[in-house]
Amino acid sequence: EIVLTQSPGTLSLSPGERATLSCRASQSLSSSYLAWYQQKPGQAPRLLLYGTSSRATGIPDRFSGSGSGTDFTLTISKLEPEDFAVYYCQQYGSSLLTFGGGTKVEIK
Amino acid sequence: EVQLVQSGAEVKKPGESLKISCKISGYSFTTYWIGWVRQMPGKGLEWMGVIYPGDSDTRYSPSFQGQVTISADKSISTAYLQWSSLKASDTAMYYCARPRAVAGPLDYWGQGTLVTVSS
Numbered sequence: 001e002i003v004l005t006q007s008p009g010t011l012s013l014s015p016g017e018r019a020t021l022s023c024r025a026s027q028s029l030s031s032s033y034l035a036w037y038q039q040k041p042g043q044a045p046r047l048l049l050y051g052t053s054s055r056a057t058g059i060p061d062r063f064s065g066s067g068s069g070t071d072f073t074l075t076i077s078k079l080e081p082e083d084f085a086v087y088y089c090q091q092y093g094s095s096l097l098t099f100g101g102g103t104k105v106e107i108k
Numbered sequence: 109e110v111q112l113v114q115s116g117a118e119v120k121k122p123g124e125s126l127k128i129s130c131k132i133s134g135y136s137f138t139t140y141w142i143g144w145v146r147q148m149p150g151k152g153l154e155w156m157g158v159i160y161p162g163d164s165d166t167r168y169s170p171s172f173q174g175q176v177t178i179s180a181d182k183s184i185s186t187a188y189l190q191w192s193s194l195k196a197s198d199t200a201m202y203y204c205a206r207p208r209a210v211a212g213p214l215d216y217w218g219q220g221t222l223v224t225v226s227s
Binding site for chain 1: 143145152153154155167169170203205207208210211212213214215217218219220
């Protein structure tokens with residue numbers, strides 16, 4: 001099983017600031033099969049990025065992804081009020097999908 | 109428009125059985141996998157397993173193998189998650205979600221079904 005470790009656990013930032021979230025895999029991911037999701041309280045998760053850096057339909061370009069192998073990053077260039085949420089990475093390089101533990105982005 | 113609509117919240121006692129559903133519309137039910145994700149209170153997301161309704165090929169995460177059953181009814185475009193004997197530790201929100209392939213990003217999600225197991 002591929003274990004994903006997200007850091008930090010919580011990120012306290014102000015609107016307009018840049019957010020950088022990390023996701024580290026326990027083994028190299030084939031073809032960068034890494035996705036990111038956003039979850040707000042009381043809502044289902046929403047797909048943000050897949051294939052490390054491809055934005056899902058309707059996702060604004062302030063969300064970007066990078067990385068390869070075992071280290072991946074989600075960057076939110078300028079935080080909007082609606083971006084404060086929990087973010088999860090997920091690998092789909094094997095048929096056993098796994099998620100990271102999540103990073104909460106909270107208002108400072 | 110793709111929609112995954114899940115059945116309503118359930119309150120059950122330990123030892124009882126339960127089957128929750130996920131009704132799909134907006135695409136051909138038999139041509140995409142459907143998976144289930146657990147989220148325990150205040151915790152993260154856990155992949156439970158997936159089914160291909162076209163031929164009922166089903167794959168389970170080792171953590172959930174033998175604990176739940178995933179099934180699908182093509183005639184009504186509905187996927188199911190069921191338990192034969194619930195435990196208090198099954199208390200969680202359960203989401204159905206559509207991956208792009210047997211292992212893929214989950215691009216559509218149901219609204220979730222809250223299952224509470226308490227004596």
